[in-house]
Amino acid sequence: MGLRNWLFGGSKAQVPKAADTEAPNGKSDDSIFGDIIDIPSRNFIGLSAKSPNRRFSIAWCDGGPNQSRAGRYILLDRGKIVAEGKMARPNDGKVTDNGVFILNDWGDSESLSGVFAAFRPDGSTIVVRKFSANLYNNGLSADGTRAVCQTANAPGGDGNLLTAFDLIHGNELGAWRPESGWARSYEFSEDGNTIRLIYPERGGFLYSVDGKFIDRMKWLAAGLACGDLRTVETLLAETDNAPPYPLVQQLLEALKVALSAPVNNSPNARARILRFRGICFEAIAESRAALEAYDEALALDPKIGVKRKADRLRKVVL
Structure with missing residues (x-):
């Protein structure tokens, strides 16, 4: 089964195409929209996410649990490809208004494993963190200075672990198991010292970047x-x-x-x-x-x- 069939279940849905270069008038190719990007010249089709200002798009193609396809990712700036690379199973891409982006590599199907990675707009690596657990989700601050990733259940030290990263200096700020459990999404304070874990049924609850549960009493009351x-x-x-x-x-x-x-x-x-x-x-x-x-x-x-x-x-x- 081809990648197009894998993504669309065999349907013949029309897929938006991204330009390899900027349009002659300096404006982006407006065909980049939605969750799918198709770049025929790169033989690439994959899921994508846009920056809040819609300038940047990060697209990724999961190589599959058995690596039957080439896992890849591409960053576009106003429709122009500015960075690309290989990754076994890229997923959960996010990108900021300044082009900093993150991806979760889901790892192979034979073992519990995952890799979190953050990149600069030129595609150079900021930080890479390997886990002996599957990755559940991730989060990225609006200014691209902070990020987190959350692992799923797993035996050993990496299970249920929320890890915070400083993307300015490329280091890990802290890792802990949130008492409040897996969050749906994450919000970062302007000073970068706290992270709000968001739960659809209960709201948001603050942790410090080293794992202190600031809003514990609020969580218990909820x-x-x-x-x-x-x-x-x-x-x-x-x-x-x-x-x-x-x-x-x-x-x-x-x-x-x-x-x-x-x-x-x-x-x-x-x-x-x-x-x-x-x-x-x-x-x-x-x-x-x-x-x-x-x-x-x-x-x-x-x-x-x-x-x-x-x-x-x-x-x-x-």
């Missing part, structure tokens, strides 16, 4: 508001299952939201919620309510891990 069980479990663990009264009230409200969520309709999920409710009630000496929650949890899942708690409370309540 988790409680939407009934996130991982947030509840985190707060219970951090208080040794003995949360203070004000926190118990917040946790119980969160668990009420969780009980009404369709995603928690399974017996195991509901038993988990009821176990957390029992812990909360027990923390404020509401023994009867705690026992009822534990008994309901055990009825749904006998292995939920609260039988001893229920037996002990039964002796107190009855």
